[in-house]
Amino acid sequence: MSRAVSLSQLRKIPYALSLAFACAWMIDPSLAAPDALQALIPFARYPHLLATAITFAFIAIAHQQVGQITAKRPILATACLLCLLCFALALVLKHQESDVLFLPISFCLLMVVLCQALLLLTCLKAFANLSMVDCMLALIAWQFFVAILRCIASICPSGAISLIAPLIIVLCFARKSTVYLLQRNLVIAEETDTGANSISKDLRQPAKLIAMNTIVVFTIQSLQGLSYVSVAGVSYLGLLIAIVVTSIVLAINKRIIRIGQLCFSSICLIELGVVVFSLSNAHSFELASIVLDAAYMAFSTYFFVSLCNFCQRSKMDPILMFAMAYLFEQLSAFLADALTLALGPGVHVFFLVVLAGFGTLTLILLSDEDDCHFLHSSVLDKEKCLDPIRYFATLADTCSSVSMQYSLSRRESDVLLLLAQKKTAPQISADLVVSLATAKTHIHNIYKKIGVHSRQELYDFLGLS
CATH class of the missing domain: 1.20.1250.20 (MFS general substrate transporter like domains)
Structure with a gap:
């Protein structure tokens, strides 16, 4: 880690x-x-x-x-x-x-x-x-x-x-x-x-x-x-x-x-x-x-x-x-x-x-209680709200903050949001109009920069579990 x-x-x-x-x-x-x-x-x-x-x-x-x-x-x-x-x-x-x-x-x-x-x-x-x-x-x-x-x-x-x-x-x-x-x-x-x-x-x-x-x-x-x-x-x-x-x-x-x-x-x-x-x-x-x-x-x-x-x-x-x-x-x-x-x-x-x-x-x-709520309707406990990546009111804002904190590129930021929406690699490839290999490369780079090794770890990191 x-x-x-x-x-x-x-x-x-x-x-x-x-x-x-x-x-x-x-x-x-x-x-x-x-x-x-x-x-x-x-x-x-x-x-x-x-x-x-x-x-x-x-x-x-x-x-x-x-x-x-x-x-x-x-x-x-x-x-x-x-x-x-x-x-x-x-x-x-x-x-x-x-x-x-x-x-x-x-x-x-x-x-x-x-x-x-x-x-x-x-x-x-x-x-x-x-x-x-x-x-x-x-x-x-x-x-x-x-x-x-x-x-x-x-x-x-x-x-x-x-x-x-x-x-x-x-x-x-x-x-x-x-x-x-x-x-x-x-x-x-x-x-x-x-x-x-x-x-x-x-x-x-x-x-x-x-x-x-x-x-x-x-x-x-x-x-x-x-x-x-x-x-x-x-x-x-x-x-x-x-x-x-x-x-x-x-x-x-x-x-x-x-x-x-x-x-x-x-x-x-x-x-x-x-x-x-x-x-x-x-x-x-x-x-x-x-x-x-x-x-x-x-x-x-x-x-x-x-x-x-x-x-x-x-x-x-x-x-x-x-x-x-x-x-x-x-x-x-x-x-x-x-x-x-x-x-x-x-x-x-x-x-x-x-x-x-x-x-x-x-x-x-x-x-502020609103800081603990996101558009995906998950409610985080108070301790997790101390985290800067979970400080914002929407899932998009959360991903944007993670992108800045871990210096993700603009395209990697796009992929991160789609990953947070629990889309698969083929779906990400279709949404961004890129090849499947390119989408997988972006996913690999995101995992490496954030320090996770799987989708589940990423979901835990973003508070989506």
Whole structure:
């Protein structure tokens, strides 16, 4: 039985793209925000979150134009350099302590936020071109690089990583493998008469994912905002621990990557974080932060992989999808920041109960009974619904997801759906107008890629038994 992740897959991970995404993630616009902005928005510690949310709203409106920009390397290199210059200029002007400089610093902040948003969405657009397994491995590499950068940032002067990150991004974008992904349009499987790659315009799945992400970010941001000690120096340990555990699970797993378990694990960790935080001492706040970072690692991997997979299956623009996701994420972080500032640091029992309720609500959103039903009327048990290939609502969607996860060709995808419909090799040959030998070759290749040896094993794999 084949492994879910092989050494060859590890070798072809776009590490440069993962590092670029990590560097774009690590740029801290709050350091470029003018001090007077705090006076304009006194009810939030991080007013730049509102500016970031507005930026993603504009990008969502102009997503087609932004999508064209992200395929042009000169523009991306210019965005990196502009981000660096504006960030450095804002840091210099902030030390002048003059109210006259409010507008120039604010302009620098907006440019930093705009460039960072463009770089983040460029990386995510490239991730959406990867198969499900490759995307997940690349996102785990992203989390690893983020943990390393956060560790370095804890011992470096303030703003050092934000100044170096744009230069690293330029170098990463110059690599041939990354250039190929950046310039490549989203790979969309062609529609066929058999319906193997049927296009779904149902937006309930991404809406549910974005809602879940909003709740998770709000909960984590709220708990970290209530801490009265600095936890920046230890929280990255949660990322490293979660990465190690996830890697071990992938190494010992066979055939199936149960990506839904990442979501369930993250929600359980968030609930644990609420409990640990309620102990109300310096060490409990630090431990809670470590647990929450582990929760975010698990959920963000699940979230980005699922949304990338949806964009592939539905022909949706990843720029639009992720701009909307970031819009609500930044708004939720801003609201959490404002609420925790109003409450003050420390334990607030009622608020913790509300946060725990949000975690429960997220589980309810995930556990949608419709996810367990297919057009062939078979009902799967709850454990099998954690499987990404069984996450979708129709047999065609299931086969489409398997095709992406195991890198099946377009014709092999067609054959897989016909096999799932329990058609024989001669019937497949007639339906696809190919020779019987060709049909058998496709069936053999499907068995080899998925790691099954018979029709019955394939039916068991797809939950058709």
